[in-house]
Amino acid sequence: MSKIHIPTPLRQFVGKQAAVEVTGATVAEAMKALLTEHPELRRHLYTEDGKLRAFVNVYVNDEDIRYLQKEETAVKDGDNISIVPSIAGGMA
Amino acid sequence: MATTTTEIPVTLNKDEILRYSRHLIMPEVGMEGQQKLKAARVLCIGTGGLGSPLALYLAAAGVGTLGLVDFDVVDYTNLQRQIIHSTADVGRKKLDSAADKLTAINPYLNLRTFDARLSSENALELFREFDIIADGTDNFPTRYLVNDACVLTGKPNVYGSIFRFEGQASVFATEAGPCYRCLYPEPPPPGLVPSCAEGGVLGILPGLVGVMQATEVIKLILGVGDPLIGRLLLIDALGMKFRELKLRKNLECPVCGTHPTVTKLIDYNQFCGMRGEEKSVSSGVPEIQVEELKRRLDAQEDVFVLDVREPHEYQICNLGGHLIPLNDLPKRVHELDSSREIVVHCKMGGRSAKAVEFLRQAGFTKVRNLAGGINAWSDRVDPRVPKY
Numbered sequence: 001m002s003k004i005h006i007p008t009p010l011r012q013f014v015g016k017q018a019a020v021e022v023t024g025a026t027v028a029e030a031m032k033a034l035l036t037e038h039p040e041l042r043r044h045l046y047t048e049d050g051k052l053r054a055f056v057n058v059y060v061n062d063e064d065i066r067y068l069q070k071e072e073t074a075v076k077d078g079d080n081i082s083i084v085p086s087i088a089g090g091m092a
Numbered sequence: 093m094a095t096t097t098t099e100i101p102v103t104l105n106k107d108e109i110l111r112y113s114r115h116l117i118m119p120e121v122g123m124e125g126q127q128k129l130k131a132a133r134v135l136c137i138g139t140g141g142l143g144s145p146l147a148l149y150l151a152a153a154g155v156g157t158l159g160l161v162d163f164d165v166v167d168y169t170n171l172q173r174q175i176i177h178s179t180a181d182v183g184r185k186k187l188d189s190a191a192d193k194l195t196a197i198n199p200y201l202n203l204r205t206f207d208a209r210l211s212s213e214n215a216l217e218l219f220r221e222f223d224i225i226a227d228g229t230d231n232f233p234t235r236y237l238v239n240d241a242c243v244l245t246g247k248p249n250v251y252g253s254i255f256r257f258e259g260q261a262s263v264f265a266t267e268a269g270p271c272y273r274c275l276y277p278e279p280p281p282p283g284l285v286p287s288c289a290e291g292g293v294l295g296i297l298p299g300l301v302g303v304m305q306a307t308e309v310i311k312l313i314l315g316v317g318d319p320l321i322g323r324l325l326l327i328d329a330l331g332m333k334f335r336e337l338k339l340r341k342n343l344e345c346p347v348c349g350t351h352p353t354v355t356k357l358i359d360y361n362q363f364c365g366m367r368g369e370e371k372s373v374s375s376g377v378p379e380i381q382v383e384e385l386k387r388r389l390d391a392q393e394d395v396f397v398l399d400v401r402e403p404h405e406y407q408i409c410n411l412g413g414h415l416i417p418l419n420d421l422p423k424r425v426h427e428l429d430s431s432r433e434i435v436v437h438c439k440m441g442g443r444s445a446k447a448v449e450f451l452r453q454a455g456f457t458k459v460r461n462l463a464g465g466i467n468a469w470s471d472r473v474d475p476r477v478p479k480y
């Protein structure tokens with residue numbers, strides 16, 4: 001089991017949870033498990049042709065998967081997967 | 093590393109030596125460090141939630157030249173977190189209000205105010221006059237503008253961002269480190285990520301993140317410690333958890349990569365799709381004005397009012413409408429009768445426009461958006477309805 005950390009703006013789509021436990025040997029499998037359980041998340045994370053959106057980064061522990069094996073990056077038991085979208089707030 | 097380009101040797105007078113004594117006795121700052129602070133020129137973009145603590149602490153710490161860019165006016169809803177402004181300042185220009193507080197804290201401060209919206213036309217010229225840029229803005233077009241202008245002028249971008257009870261901080265665009273675009277090449281499409289005005293923000297959070305930005309600015313000036321270069325700090329105030337992610341310089345980055353495609357400032361509103369959003373909200377769906385809704389309700393005509401805000405917003409004020417939050421609409425659409433005339437509202441008209449679009453696609457033909465939302469109702473029909 002690994003843990004996927006859900007950022008605040010997307011928690012409304014996963015029953016307000018801060019993290020979701022999933023099983024999967026790769027990032028792609030873990031994300032698939034997450035989206036099967038919470039299908040409403042899909043359009044926020046993936047484009048219509050199934051690519052991760054450009055303003056959403058995925059990390060395994062503290063490494064950006066773009067610099068590992070992307071969505072084929074291996075995930076071990078106890079790893080932390082983080083979804084980190086860009087947020088803009090500050091002034092208003 | 094950011095160092096000052098000022099040639100004139102900086103000295104401290106007797107009053108300043110006393111004022112900064114708690115810095116001067118620290119070996120990490122000392123007289124040399126305090127002189128570096130005095131010689132430094134820092135530009136704060138925005139004097140809002142992040143800019144308030146940022147500017148207050150930088151002024152107190154003895155940063156010699158502080159620039160502020162803002163065009164906004166203090167509003168009553170700002171006071172919950174924008175601590176540089178006080179109740180008596182409501183209606184004043186944020187720059188004037190901030191200038192009063194900052195010069196009261198430190199009369200030795202050389203304060204430079206720029207009463208303008210930061211734009212592709214003025215950013216480069218402005219940034220060249222400073223050593224470090226601190227980004228306290230609230231929207232994607234300005235975030236990308238600040239980043240690109242920092243890369244193009246070679247100034248570090250001390251970044252902070254907040255949403256509800258979550259924050260991010262980093263230092264971008266140093267010579268060796270990544271920039272904001274290395275992390276996020278493109279902004280989210282409008283409407284997919286809620287804005288602060290829609291999503292809210294815990295008042296103390298900009299304090300926490302703004303002080304982190306001030307800390308990074310001071311470390312860059314002094315050249316001490318480990319700045320947040322190549323690291324993204326994630327702050328979860330609710331869990332009081334801090335996590336750190338590694339950031340890398342992306343060789344394919346469109347602005348700081350080896351073959352940059354962005355070599356001058358662009359139209360950031362267009363880049364972030366802002367114009368498209370305005371169009372789809374205002375022109376796409378049929379609207380009804382608040383005065384007409386009032387008249388029809390008073391005449392007891394059959395109008396079904398649908399409120400698509402969140403339950404906690406309904407508690408603040410409501411028009412007695414049927415509450416289905418926008419995100420629940422697809423699974424609760426069966427609660428609505430498509431043969432009746434429906435008026436949909438939210439706070440300002442953005443979410444309800446999306447709801448109207450959805451309902452029309454679902455086959456509802458007699459559905460209209462309340463222009464301006466419940467805020468317009470408060471302004472033009474019933475001032476007893478509180479605005480938020």
Ligand SMILES: [Zn+2]
Pocket residue numbers: 270271272273274275342345346347348349
């Ligand atoms: Zn870059």
